Amino acid sequence: MQEKYHPGEIEQAAQRHWESTGAFRAIEDSTKPKYYCLSMFPYPSGKLHMGHVRNYTIGDVLARWHKMRGYNVLQPMGWDAFGLPAENAAIQNKVPPAKWTWDNIAYMKQQLQSLGFGLDWGRELATCQPEYYKWNQWLFLRMLEKGIAYKKTQVVNWDPVDQTVLANEQVIDGRGWRTGALVEKREIPGYYLAITQYADELLAALDTLPGWPERVKTMQANWIGKSHGVRFAFPYELDGKREKLWVYTTRADTLMGVTFVAVAAEHPLATRAAQGNDKLAAFIDECKHGSVMEADMATMEKKGLPTGIFVAHPLTGEQVEVWVGNYVLMGYGEGAVMAVPAHDERDFAFARKYGLPIKQVIDLTGKEYSLDGWQEWYADKQSGVCIHSGKYDGLAYAAATDAIAADLKAKDLGDKQVQYRLRDWGISRQRYWGCPIPLIHCDGDAVSPGCGTVPVPDEQLPVVLPEDCVPDGSGNPLLKRPDFLNCTCPKCGKPAKRETDTMDTFVDSSWYYARYCSAGNNVAMVDARAKYWLPADQYIGGIEHAILHLLYSRFWTKVMRDVGLLDQDEPFANLLTQGMVLNHIFSRRTDKGGIEYFAPEEVALVRNESGHITGATSIADGGAVDYGGIGTMSKSKRNGVDPQSLIEQYGADTARFFMMFAAPPEQTLEWSDAGVEGAYRFLKRVWAFGHANRDSIVAKSTLPEKLPEALASVRREIHATLKQGNHDLGKLQFNTVASAAMKMLNALEKAPEDAGRAAVVAEGFSILLRLLSPITPHVCHALWLELGLGKNEGDDIYKAPWPEPIEAALVQDEIDLVLQVNGKHRGNVRVRADADKTSIEAAALTHEMAQKFMEGKPPKKIVVVPGRLVNIVV
RNA sequence: GCCGGGGUGGUGAAAUUGGUAGACACAAGGGACUUAAAAUCCCUCGGCUUUACGGCUGUACGGGUUCGAUUCCCGUCCCCGGCACCA
Numbered sequence: 001m002q003e004k005y006h007p008g009e010i011e012q013a014a015q016r017h018w019e020s021t022g023a024f025r026a027i028e029d030s031t032k033p034k035y036y037c038l039s040m041f042p043y044p045s046g047k048l049h050m051g052h053v054r055n056y057t058i059g060d061v062l063a064r065w066h067k068m069r070g071y072n073v074l075q076p077m078g079w080d081a082f083g084l085p086a087e088n089a090a091i092q093n094k095v096p097p098a099k100w101t102w103d104n105i106a107y108m109k110q111q112l113q114s115l116g117f118g119l120d121w122g123r124e125l126a127t128c129q130p131e132y133y134k135w136n137q138w139l140f141l142r143m144l145e146k147g148i149a150y151k152k153t154q155v156v157n158w159d160p161v162d163q164t165v166l167a168n169e170q171v172i173d174g175r176g177w178r179t180g181a182l183v184e185k186r187e188i189p190g191y192y193l194a195i196t197q198y199a200d201e202l203l204a205a206l207d208t209l210p211g212w213p214e215r216v217k218t219m220q221a222n223w224i225g226k227s228h229g230v231r232f233a234f235p236y237e238l239d240g241k242r243e244k245l246w247v248y249t250t251r252a253d254t255l256m257g258v259t260f261v262a263v264a265a266e267h268p269l270a271t272r273a274a275q276g277n278d279k280l281a282a283f284i285d286e287c288k289h290g291s292v293m294e295a296d297m298a299t300m301e302k303k304g305l306p307t308g309i310f311v312a313h314p315l316t317g318e319q320v321e322v323w324v325g326n327y328v329l330m331g332y333g334e335g336a337v338m339a340v341p342a343h344d345e346r347d348f349a350f351a352r353k354y355g356l357p358i359k360q361v362i363d364l365t366g367k368e369y370s371l372d373g374w375q376e377w378y379a380d381k382q383s384g385v386c387i388h389s390g391k392y393d394g395l396a397y398a399a400a401t402d403a404i405a406a407d408l409k410a411k412d413l414g415d416k417q418v419q420y421r422l423r424d425w426g427i428s429r430q431r432y433w434g435c436p437i438p439l440i441h442c443d444g445d446a447v448s449p450g451c452g453t454v455p456v457p458d459e460q461l462p463v464v465l466p467e468d469c470v471p472d473g474s475g476n477p478l479l480k481r482p483d484f485l486n487c488t489c490p491k492c493g494k495p496a497k498r499e500t501d502t503m504d505t506f507v508d509s510s511w512y513y514a515r516y517c518s519a520g521n522n523v524a525m526v527d528a529r530a531k532y533w534l535p536a537d538q539y540i541g542g543i544e545h546a547i548l549h550l551l552y553s554r555f556w557t558k559v560m561r562d563v564g565l566l567d568q569d570e571p572f573a574n575l576l577t578q579g580m581v582l583n584h585i586f587s588r589r590t591d592k593g594g595i596e597y598f599a600p601e602e603v604a605l606v607r608n609e610s611g612h613i614t615g616a617t618s619i620a621d622g623g624a625v626d627y628g629g630i631g632t633m634s635k636s637k638r639n640g641v642d643p644q645s646l647i648e649q650y651g652a653d654t655a656r657f658f659m660m661f662a663a664p665p666e667q668t669l670e671w672s673d674a675g676v677e678g679a680y681r682f683l684k685r686v687w688a689f690g691h692a693n694r695d696s697i698v699a700k701s702t703l704p705e706k707l708p709e710a711l712a713s714v715r716r717e718i719h720a721t722l723k724q725g726n727h728d729l730g731k732l733q734f735n736t737v738a739s740a741a742m743k744m745l746n747a748l749e750k751a752p753e754d755a756g757r758a759a760v761v762a763e764g765f766s767i768l769l770r771l772l773s774p775i776t777p778h779v780c781h782a783l784w785l786e787l788g789l790g791k792n793e794g795d796d797i798y799k800a801p802w803p804e805p806i807e808a809a810l811v812q813d814e815i816d817l818v819l820q821v822n823g824k825h826r827g828n829v830r831v832r833a834d835a836d837k838t839s840i841e842a843a844a845l846t847h848e849m850a851q852k853f854m855e856g857k858p859p860k861k862i863v864v865v866p867g868r869l870v871n872i873v874v
Numbered sequence: 875g876c877c878g879g880g881g882u883g884g885u886g887a888a889a890u891u892g893g894u895a896g897a898c899a900c901a902a903g904g905g906a907c908u909u910a911a912a913a914u915c916c917c918u919c920g921g922c923u924u925u926a927c928g929g930c931u932g933u934a935c936g937g938g939u940u941c942g943a944u945u946c947c948c949g950u951c952c953c954c955g956g957c958a959c960c961a
Contacts, residue, residue, distance in 0.1 A: 043961050084960065156959075167959040219878050219956075294957045298875035346875090422958095429959065505961070544955055546878075579879090580955065629953085636960060661899075662886060668879080668954055675886060675900045681914095682899085688914090727890070736888070739898035746898090818894045823942040825894050863941055869893050873941045 001694060001786045005687035007651025007779070014778040015116055023798065024118040026074035028532045035071035036533045037063040038513050038572070040541030040549075041078045044104035044126075045085055048111045049633045049640030050659070050671055051542065051581040057656045057775070058578060058665050059540045060117045061734055064774035067118070068802045074533055076516035077112065077119045079105050081128035082434045083505045084167055085635055087471045090433075097433040098467035101128060111644065115652045116778055118798075123519040127508035132515065133435040134462030135525040136507050139556075140191075141438060141455050142563050148194045151453070154426045155292050155331060158186035164475045165430040168293050169636065172595050178473055180593035185288045187266075190428030190501070191437060195555045199224055199420045202554055211574030213666070216546045223547050225421025230405045231334075232414025234261060234311035234320065238272065245269065245311050245322070246334045248419055251381065252408075253400035256389035257340040257361035259351065261311060262304060262325035264335040270324045273307035280305050280324065287326045302327045302350050314413040315404070325350070332423065342369070343378050363387040425552065427504040432477045434502030436463040442489035442496040451491040453499075460490070463498065476500050509549055510556035513539075513571055526565050539572035542580060543666075544632065550575070576732055579668040583639040585628035586616050597638040598625050630670060641671055653776035654680045660775050661738040682742055683779055686772070689745060690765065690783045696758035697766075697787045703759040710752050711760050717747040718764040719809040725771050726804070738775060744768040765789075767803045818869035819844055821853040829870065837864050844870040 018024060028034075039059035042052055056077075063075040079101075086097035093100070105126060112119070125132050143149035157166040161179035165188075170177040195202075203224045206217045230252040233244035245261065263269050265287035274281040283305045291297065304325040313320050327346065328337055341351030341358040351358050352371075360369045362384040364377050377384070381397040392400050401416075408414035428437065438461060444450025456463055466484050469477040478484055478500040489496040517530040541549075550572075557571040586598040603616035603625050616625040633640040646655045658679035663669045690697070707715065725740035748764050751757055766789045773780035777798070784790060784797035791800070816828040817840065827849035831840055841862050844850055854874050863871040 040961095045961090080961070154959095165959075169960045215878055222877050223957085225877095292959090295875075298957085300875095425958080431959085504959070506958095509961085542955090542961090543879080544961080547956060548958065549961080582954070632955075634960075664887090666879090667887095669886085670954095672886075672900095678899055678901095684913090724890075735886090736898080739888080742898055816894095820893080820942075823893090823940090828894080861941065863893085865893055869942090871893080871941055 001691055003688075003691055005684045005779070007653060007683070010782045011114075011116060011652050011778040014781045015113065017781070017796075018116075018118065021796075023796070024073075024075065024120050025122060026072070026076075026120045028529055029072045030532070032070065032072040034533060034537070035063070035066040035073045036517075036536045037066065037073060037075045037538050038516075038536040038540070039075075039077070040539075040545065041080050041509070041512060042108065043080045043083055043085070043635075044101055044108055045635035045640075046104050046107070047640070047642045047644065048108055049581070050643060051578075051633050051640075053115065053643045053655060054581055054659050054665070054669070055540060055542065055578050056112065056115065056117050057659050058576065058732075058734065059538075060656075060777075061660065061774040062538055062540070062732070063118055064777060064798060065729060065802070067798055068770070068773075068800065073118075074123075074516075075117070075119050076123040076519075077117070077121065078124055078512055078516065079126040079128075080505065080509050080512075081105065081126040082133075082502075082508055084169075084431070084433075086433045087431065090471045091473045094470055096468050096470050098128065101126075101433075111647075114647055115643075115656065118777070123516045125512065125515055125519070127435075127505070127512065128433075128465075130462045130464050131522060132512075133465075133508065135511075135515070136435045136503055137438040137456070137461050137463060138458065138525060139511075139559070139563070140503070140507075141458065141461075143193060143559060144455060146562075148197065148559060149191055150194065151189055151191055153187045154190035154192075154428065155185050155187055156430070157292060158184045160184060162474045164473065171291070171293075172593065174289070174291060175593045177594040178592065180590075182289055183291075185290065185292055188430075190426050192424040192426050193555075195425045195552070196420055196422055198555050198558055199226070199422050201558060202422075202551065205554070205570060209570060209573075209575075212572075213575060213577055216543075216550065216575060216577055219546050220551055223422065223551065227419050227421070229417060229419060230401065230408065230414055231417040231419075232314055232408045234314055234338075235413065236309070236311035238309065244413070245336055247336050247338045248333045248417065249338055251340065251343065252404045253381070253386060253392075253395070253397050254340040254343045254361050255315065255338070255404050256386070256392065257342045257359045258313060258320060258338045259341055259357040259359055260321050260323055260339045262323045262328050262337050262339055262350075263307075264328040264330035265324055265326065266330040267324070267328075267335045269307065269309060269322055269336075273309050273322070273324070277308070280307065284324060287324075290326060297327060297329065300326070302346060302353070304350060304354065314408055314411065323354075333419070345374050345379060348374050348378070359388065361386055361389050425504075425506075425555075427507055428501040429504055430476050430500075431502055432465075432469055432471050434465075434505060435508065436465055436478075437499045437501050437503060438463045439499040440487055440489060440496045441499065442492060442494065445494065448492070448494070450494070450496075451489055454489055454491050454496070457490050465502070506549060506552050507556075510552045511560065513553070514557075514560065514566065526560070530565075531567050534566065534568045535571050535573045538574045538576065540576045540578060542632075543577040544580065546577060577666060579663070579666050580632045581669050581671055582630040583633050583641060583671045584613065585631050585637050585639050586625045587628050587637075588618070588623070588625050597636070599638045633671070646673070646676065650676060650680045651683075651778070653683055653779050657683065657738060657776050660734040662735065664733050664735050682745070683776060685745060685749075686768070687779060687783065689748060690787055693761050693765065694787060697762040697789070699758055700762065700788075701758045703763065704756045707756045707760065708752075708754045711754055711756050714747050714751045715760050715764065715809050716812070718744055718760075718767055719805040721747070722767055722771060722803055723805040723810070734775065737771065741768055741772040741775075744771070762789075769797060770800055770803045773797050815867065817844075817867075819847055819850060820869060820871040821850055822873055823871060824853075826850065826853050840864050840870055844872060 039056050063073050067073045081101050086101050089100045090097050157171050159166050159176035161181040171183050227250050229250035231248045233246045235244050265284045274284050304323045307322045309322045310319040339347040341347040342360045343362055364384045367377050386392045386395050386400050405416045438456035440454045442451040442454055471477050485497055487498050514526045514530045517533040518526040521527050553571050560566045584600050586603050588596050590596050605613050606615040608614050613627050615627050618625050643655055658676050721740045721743045725737050728736040769780045781797050812833050814830050815833050816830050819827045819829045829843050829847050831843050857874040859872050861873040
């Protein structure tokens with residue numbers, strides 16, 4: 001045994017051992033409980049960053065812990081390999097996205113392997129492989145058949161200079177990131193998946209997921225946004241035709257307060273009104289330059305223009321003017337909203353700005369309505385009642401809504417309706433590096449009209465993406481590839497064109513967890529093995545995926561179930577949402593108005609008097625750089641920290657231990673490497689202790705009947721700490737598991753030379769190594785073998801049983817209780833561990849400190865918390 | 875703007891979920907060992923106050939409930955994540 005801790009040698013040897021013995025190969029086995037431990041697969045951006053280390057260490061700790069507790073564990077890994085960064089890299093370096101992606105995968109895989117994760121690499125997949133994305137295409141066709149997939153128009157960001165569609169991320173303050181051109185909204189056709197057909201089930205099934213964090217379920221429920229309201233119409237006559245303008249509201253009780261109606265710029269009424277109205281036409285045009293992002297819509301200045309068209313109030317017949325509002329979304333609901341300025345904050349501001357009438361129709365006793373400013377209670381639907389509303393006066397929210405809905409129904413102008421905030425999932429992307437949508441456009445020729453859009457027949461799948469394209473930022477390169485583009489129509493056999501849009505990469509990540517279970521199957525998307533492993537017993541990933549990825553995966557699972565592929569309703573039984581690892585962000589505007597990011601090591605910080613960072617300068621060119629605060633480590637913001645140097649300098653175990661020790665998993669973590677030294681020092685001490693006590697431990701002496709008190713106390717500390725550590729593992733709070741291991745070592749190092757020391761040390765160190773092994777598997781593996789702690793010679797530590805505290809070791813005759821007088825800590829009282837309430841009260845009252853602070857007053861009340869404290873109230 | 879989460883020493887954090895605030899560490903300061911350095915070991919370490927025992931105060935800020943609040947309730951400020959084409 002080496003005297004010094006050499007992580008490099010230990011780790012390589014352990015990894016070779018696990019590899020050669022197939023320690024983490026998972027085989028379906030119905031005799032054991034299964035544990036499918038799944039971490040979100042990474043996007044192969046180039047290098048791992050600390051967020052990955054955190055994510056995958058959490059997964060590995062759980063996987064190894066369960067393995068030691070007798071579970072049949074599956075922990076797979078793969079690559080979310082399609083996506084925008086590969087195209088950006090291609091633009092920059094002229095390397096095909098495929099090559100860039102595979103090079104990154106090779107490097108990152110080697111990084112993952114050097115961290116010693118217990119992964120079953122035999123199930124590895126990459127979503128850019130035709131054998132994977134074939135099944136995206138296959139299920140898309142099934143959805144098309146079932147009416148879940150359909151075509152409609154979508155609104156995209158259009159860069160008029162590059163003639164290309166931009167991702168939201170590529171739009172900086174309304175301009176294209178590379179060209180600086182003002183981005184336009186453009187409507188183009190695209191394919192949608194009708195996730196709204198599953199809205200009710202996706203919402204209701206949240207109750208079947210007790211293993212999910214409440215906050216994630218709340219976010220998903222709010223995102224789905226089921227609302228009970230009324231859909232109704234404002235009748236009007238225009239160009240000699242009787243028409244209806246439909247709107248939806250959850251505040252039908254305020255219908256009598258409607259003073260105008262607002263429609264989206266793209267609404268047919270707006271288009272009609274713009275004819276012969278240049279000012280309105282110009283405004284509608286201006287709206288088209290706005291952002292498509294909800295956050296921008298919500299924060300931008302609300303603007304509008306009257307159309308001159310009037311509609312009739314459905315109940316009073318009063319004329320109400322139609323306005324065009326830049327804040328009304330065409331793609332959501334009816335593209336029109338009723339405006340009740342008195343009781344809606346946004347309408348209130350809008351009405352004040354344009355001098356529109358405000359009519360109070362809800363009253364709250366004791367409150368006075370004033371037009372001076374918005375007050376929260378104006379929008380309160382809990383406690384107000386209708387006023388100035390004719391026959392509805394005096395009715396509260398529910399009754400007023402019922403009555404008004406009934407009256408609208410009687411007039412055939414509306415009814416109650418349940419609506420969702422959730423929108424259907426648009427999956428078309430006008431990009432190259434993604435899964436081709438398996439459709440063919442048969443446009444016909446001079447003689448025949450053609451077959452239209454035709455699905456690619458199953459036997460022709462996959463539609464393979466050519467891998468040698470190099471995007472240059474100006475549109476989809478597939479459009480310039482006749483070999484991909486030209487094909488024959490499967491229906492009529494005439495020349496036709498392939499669809500060049502690819503799928504949203506969220507499609508790829510919506511079912512990869514099922515594919516791991518069916519690795520290697522080239523005749524089916526998933527097979528019976530998926531029914532064995534699913535749902536994943538633990539899913540671990542960043543909180544940023546709380547809504548979209550997790551909702552899409554839940555949806556996709558339900559579709560796979562309905563197609564007969566799976567039995568499960570839900571993909572993930574338990575979810576751990578990891579807190580983001582944050583780092584400083586530095587950026588600078590480019591000449592063209594785009595944005596350029598700087599890595600933290602590329603800038604020199606500028607701080608103010610109080611030490612806060614206010615800016616930075618580029619080390620390369622000395623120019624000023626803007627400080628963007630702290631944010632998630634990401635490739636695009638260039639603020640990721642590569643764990644490589646940490647691993648090289650201290651080893652994987654130190655990196656893993658440090659990451660787990662730094663904070664509890666769900667908490668956001670601002671990156672700092674302060675403390676890495678401490679983690680390393682601890683592992684060195686563990687090794688040194690094993691080395692120094694080798695003979696005592698190897699001797700395997702038995703515990704004497706009665707230990708001297710000092711050793712009994714060491715043993716008590718070990719078992720008490722183990723109890724806490726096991727409890728914390730159950731809570732997935734790994735930082736205190738790490739500190740439990742540290743406490744154990746502190747206790748063991750204090751074990752005095754006395755009869756029974758060797759046995760106490762051997763037992764204690766065996767517990768310490770097993771508790772620590774999921775976090776730092778390499779050093780524990782090596783020490784376990786060196787010290788012969790296995791049941792049989794050469795048994796690996798992961799085959800050892802998980803340690804449980806021995807109650808007998810925890811027994812104490814006397815305990816200290818906290819003594820309080822009027823809730824203030826005044827000392828401690830020592831009592832027998834089994835003391836009853838009366839004797840505790842007696843001991844407390846006679847205590848010197850109690851006497852002193854009671855100042856002779858009689859006790860009014862004595863609170864005794866068993867095993868904890870006694871509080872005397874005077 | 876809306877939805878969700880967070881704010882505790884110089885720093886990362888802990889507190890068995892209403893019961894000793896600061897466990898376990900990092901940094902810093904002091905000391906031991908060493909020719910020296912590294913490594914290692916020991917001591918101190920929220921603030922104010924006291925010669926000392928001790929006392930007062932303190933968990934973003936302002937209120938409240940309670941014998942007792944970091945924990946529960948109301949309000950305010952700041953930070954992070956998401957907002958449907960980053961993944």
